[in-house]
Amino acid sequence: MKQLTISKIKEGTVIDHINAGKALLVLKILGIHPDSTETVSMAMNVPSKKMGKKDIVKVEGKFINEEQLNKIALIAPKATINLIKDYEIQKKFRVVLPEFIEGIIKCPNRNCISNSNEPIIPKFHVWFDGEVIAKCHYCNKKVQEISEYI
Amino acid sequence: MSRFRHLISIDDLDKEDILFILKKAKGFENIAKGEMNSKVLEGKILANLFFEPSTRTRMSFEVAMKRLGGDVINMTAQEASSVAKGETLADTIKVVSKYADVIVLRHPLEGAARFAAENSEVPIINGGDGAGQHPTQTLLDLYTIMKESSLDGIKIALMGDLKYSRTVHSLIKALTLFNTEIYLISPETLRLPEEFLEGLRNVEIAGLDDVIDDINVLYVTRIQKERFPDEEEYRKVAGSYKIDAELLKRAREDLIIMHPLPRVDEIDVSVDKTSHAKYFEQAFYGVPVRMAILSEVLSEVVL
Numbered sequence: 495m496k497q498l499t500i501s502k503i504k505e506g507t508v509i510d511h512i513n514a515g516k517a518l519l520v521l522k523i524l525g526i527h528p529d530s531t532e533t534v535s536m537a538m539n540v541p542s543k544k545m546g547k548k549d550i551v552k553v554e555g556k557f558i559n560e561e562q563l564n565k566i567a568l569i570a571p572k573a574t575i576n577l578i579k580d581y582e583i584q585k586k587f588r589v590v591l592p593e594f595i596e597g598i599i600k601c602p603n604r605n606c607i608s609n610s611n612e613p614i615i616p617k618f619h620v621w622f623d624g625e626v627i628a629k630c631h632y633c634n635k636k637v638q639e640i641s642e643y644i
Numbered sequence: 645m646s647r648f649r650h651l652i653s654i655d656d657l658d659k660e661d662i663l664f665i666l667k668k669a670k671g672f673e674n675i676a677k678g679e680m681n682s683k684v685l686e687g688k689i690l691a692n693l694f695f696e697p698s699t700r701t702r703m704s705f706e707v708a709m710k711r712l713g714g715d716v717i718n719m720t721a722q723e724a725s726s727v728a729k730g731e732t733l734a735d736t737i738k739v740v741s742k743y744a745d746v747i748v749l750r751h752p753l754e755g756a757a758r759f760a761a762e763n764s765e766v767p768i769i770n771g772g773d774g775a776g777q778h779p780t781q782t783l784l785d786l787y788t789i790m791k792e793s794s795l796d797g798i799k800i801a802l803m804g805d806l807k808y809s810r811t812v813h814s815l816i817k818a819l820t821l822f823n824t825e826i827y828l829i830s831p832e833t834l835r836l837p838e839e840f841l842e843g844l845r846n847v848e849i850a851g852l853d854d855v856i857d858d859i860n861v862l863y864v865t866r867i868q869k870e871r872f873p874d875e876e877e878y879r880k881v882a883g884s885y886k887i888d889a890e891l892l893k894r895a896r897e898d899l900i901i902m903h904p905l906p907r908v909d910e911i912d913v914s915v916d917k918t919s920h921a922k923y924f925e926q927a928f929y930g931v932p933v934r935m936a937i938l939s940e941v942l943s944e945v946v947l
Contacts, residue, residue, distance in 0.1 A: 605774050607755040612732050614759055631777055632755025634653075636839055 503535075506554040508576040509566065514539050516569045517543050517549035519644055523565050523598055524558060532556050545572065560587075565598055566624055567591040569641050577624055601644045606633040650761040650768045654779040654814045659821045666787050669929070669938035675711050676931040685714035688942055689757040691744035692716060693736065694771070695724045695751045699778070700905065700927065701771045705748050708934035717744060734763045741765040746942055749773070767941035775810055780815040781904060784933040785863070787928040792900045793860050795822045802857050803829040804865035804885055806836040811904045812865055813840050820844055827855050831881045834871065852885070856930060857894045862887070862920075864903045864910055890913035892920055902926050 511550040512520055517536050526532055533554040542548040549570075557577055566573050577585040597615045601608045608616040608630065617631035628637045637643055647661050657665075675679040681699070690709040692702050697720075706716045719740075733756060741764040749760050757777065758768035772778040789795055800819065806812050806828055819826060820843070826835055827850040830870040830903055841847060856862075867885055872878035887901065892915065903911055903923040916923050 603754060605752075605754050607733070607751075607753040607759045607773075610733075610753055613734050614760060630755065632758050633774070634839075635754075 501535075502581055503552050503554045504581055505579050506532075506552060506577075507558045507563070507637070508578060509551040509563070510555075510574045510576065511542070511545060511568070511572045511596060512551060512570040512571070513548040514547035514549055515547070516641065517551050519552060519569050519641055520549070520551050520566050520573075522644060523568065524553070526553065531594055533625055561592075564589050564592050565595060566597065568598065568620065568628070570644065571622065572624060591620060591622055591626065593620055594618070594631075595628065598644060599637060599640060601630045601633060601635055602637055602643055603630065603633050603635040606635060608632050649777050649941065650757075650764075650770075651937055651941065652757045652761055652768065652770045653777040654782045654818045655777075657779075662783065662786060662818065662821065665783055665792050665933070665936045666939065669783075669787055669932040670791075671935045672712075672932040672935040672939075674710070675875055676928070676935060678682075678711070681713075682711065683713035683944060684939055685709060685712040687745070688714040688745045690714060690716045690938065691740045691747045692771075693740060693747055693749045693751075694719065694721050695749075695756075696731075696772070697721045698750055698772065700930070701750065701854065702748075704770075705713075705771070705780075705934050705938075708931050708938055709846065711931070712935055712939060714745075714832070714938070717800075728804075730894065733760060737768075737796045745848065746938060749892050753946045756793070760785075769937060770939065772810060775808055777838065778810045778814050780930070780934055780937060781811050782818050783937065784926065785811070785815050785904075786818055787929045788860055788902055788922060789900075791929065792922045793898065793930040795824075798825050798860040799827070799855070799858060800852065800861040800863060801827040801852070801859045801862045802865070803831055803852060805834045805867045806830040806865075806869065807834040808868070809865045809904075812836070812863070815863070816840055816844070816847075827859065829855075829885075831885070833881075834867065841874040850889075856891065857896065860902045860911055861901060862895075862899060864901060864907075866906070866908055882910070886910055886912065887915055889914040889918060892918060895920065 527561045535552045537550040539547045563575050573589045575587050576583045590624050601617050618628040621626045675682045710714050737760045746767045748769045748771045749757050751773050754774035755775035756773040761768040802812050828849045829852050867882045869878050899919045899920050900922045
């Protein structure tokens with residue numbers, strides 16, 4: 495019998511069905527880094543019926559808000575979220591791709607104003623067309639390999 | 645109320661907006677020629693912020709504003725590099741939007757105009773940002789096509805540097821709103837980037853010889869020397885993209901030739917005398933079209 499190598503959490507946010515290999519990027523999108531206080535456990539390349547392989551991220555003691563979580567759809571459109579309280583799933587939902595993203599993707603166009611020293615937050619229009627596509631709000635440059643620009 | 649507050653990209657306008665501006669421009673032609681006086685923008689100040697040199701765009705905006713009774717302050721590329729040293733565009737815009745009622749911005753970085761609009765208290769008109777957008781040029785190009793040919797059902801060839809020419813990029817987007825067939829004529833290395841082809845119908849890559857007897861409009865752009873690794877390569881390529889009177893013998897009688905100017909030698913002077921040459925008219929049309937744009941973005945205050 496298969497068993498997860500990371501244990502259940504008492505309270506917090508579980509992000510499941512992340513495309514294999516993208517767990518670290520998910521943390522980056524959520525703004526979780528070595529200086530953060532959250533306890534995070536992560537499983538990578540977990541066998542999955544639906545996805546072949548998947549990653550899982552568990553953030554303890556924190557309910558991450560939906561808007562923040564939806565940004566994960568940029569790199570893991572099939573990700574599901576479980577909000578856990580007292581070891582029970584309180585709410586379960588799938589991430590929804592936002593139409594507009596601020597501050598996550600960096601424009602690949604080096605001549606774009608968003609890559610200058612201006613006080614500017616990169617902004618992208620986002621949609622799904624077989625894959626997730628983002629277009630720079632400022633210079634209109636399209637980004638297809640989004641993972642590379644996060 | 646004006647139909648739009650800023651003019652950043654031709655994409656921000658729908659077909660109705662475009663036709664509205666073109667119609668408005670037509671009404672301004674007499675004033676643009678100096679045959680009539682106008683004071684509709686009296687007391688208004690336009691700030692030209694040019695972080696990159698451009699004589700034509702800057703001057704025609706200045707003329708447009710002055711012909712409508714308004715006034716103009718200028719920051720040239722030279723001043724931009726010395727005076728504004730270290731200052732962000734955001735700050736420059738915040739300051740100048742307190743001085744002036746409308747700002748025309750030309751900037752070397754793509755997206756600069758949209759960013760400027762976010763920081764401005766007054767309307768921003770994009771006078772060209774990097775390889776990006778140049779919507780006022782597009783509107784004057786459309787105006788020229790409308791006046792000298794037709795905007796509906798024509799065949800137009802875009803020739804020259806289709807890769808880097810922002811004039812071409814903006815124009816091609818706008819032409820798709822109209823029922824036109826578009827031919828793209830360029831050296832292999834200067835072809836239109838994929839992203840501009842998206843969603844376009846009736847677009848074909850062609851050779852000049854194949855289409856010259858069939859097209860209604862030939863839009864020529866300059867092939868720049870610096871796009872080529874060496875002088876010889878440049879001369880070889882540029883030489884095959886030249887228009888002269890001889891070639892035009894095969895053209896339709898009503899063919900019009902356009903060029904955003906300045907030209908170097910891609911259109912031979914022998915063409916100037918023919919009825920096909922419309923590039924100097926085109927340059928003039930920049931004035932009534934920019935008058936229409938200025939009066940539109942300022943109309944909340946003016947009316």
